[in-house]
Amino acid sequence: MTSKKKQFVSQFDGFKVLALPYKQGEDKRRFSMYFFLPGVKDGLPALVEKAGSESGFLNRHLPQQKVEVFKISFGFEASNTLKGLGLVLPFSNEADLTEMVESSVVGSNLSVSSIFHQSFIEVNEQGTEAGAASVGVIALRGLPAEKIDFVADHPFMFLIKEDLTGMVLFSGHIVDPSQAS
Template sequence: NTLKGLGLLLPFSNEADLTEMVDASSNLSVSSIFHKSFIEVNEQGTEAGAASAGVIALRSLRAPEKIDFVADHPFLFVIKEDLTGVVLFSGHILDPSQAS
């Protein structure tokens, strides 16, 4: 529903043409997509990972410099690729006392 809300409708519809992606002559469409991601930040650095629809891509990112940050208040974060500036992960923490 999230992707549909962002305007990605065709792959989920009966008009979808996925024949270039799979060896099947029948009409195919995407029924659902699952995604899970995590970000862990500690004194040793940052580790982020994501899995989508059975395709797993894990990345380990290291902070280029030490930054003192006390996460005792709500905040937003973005992790982006250095060369292109592409956002890899983004998120927010509303109540840090509830984090595990």
């Protein structure tokens, strides 16, 4: 990013947009990161729908007022989400994980107890660093799985766009910004 003086924010009907321009290189390309924050906690699906279906939506909603920077990380326990999507066998007593271990006796008595996901995005003077990882915890059957509550306080979406062409290079959304560090 070039400096704190070149970060912008604007409020639109039902949402706000934050723009963080990156330092321009030797060529003419200009990259910026944009954060789209719905005005209501459950407004992300409608905002994503608008952004994806209205022609020219992104270009019509570029911010103009100056602001300062932040960074975000997010993690959650994904087991219940995966089960809700229909992935239940690895978590059940019928799980067969013999192909994952050397002993077929041990493998037949293992199941997935939980899956955790962690992601981050950091924006600084040099640019943006982003990453994500998921981890599965394997347990012997019968051991209780640790429960972690997940509360979505105020979701928003973000994207990285090349400003001259309008090409969106990366997009995502944050489901629980209270987990940001």
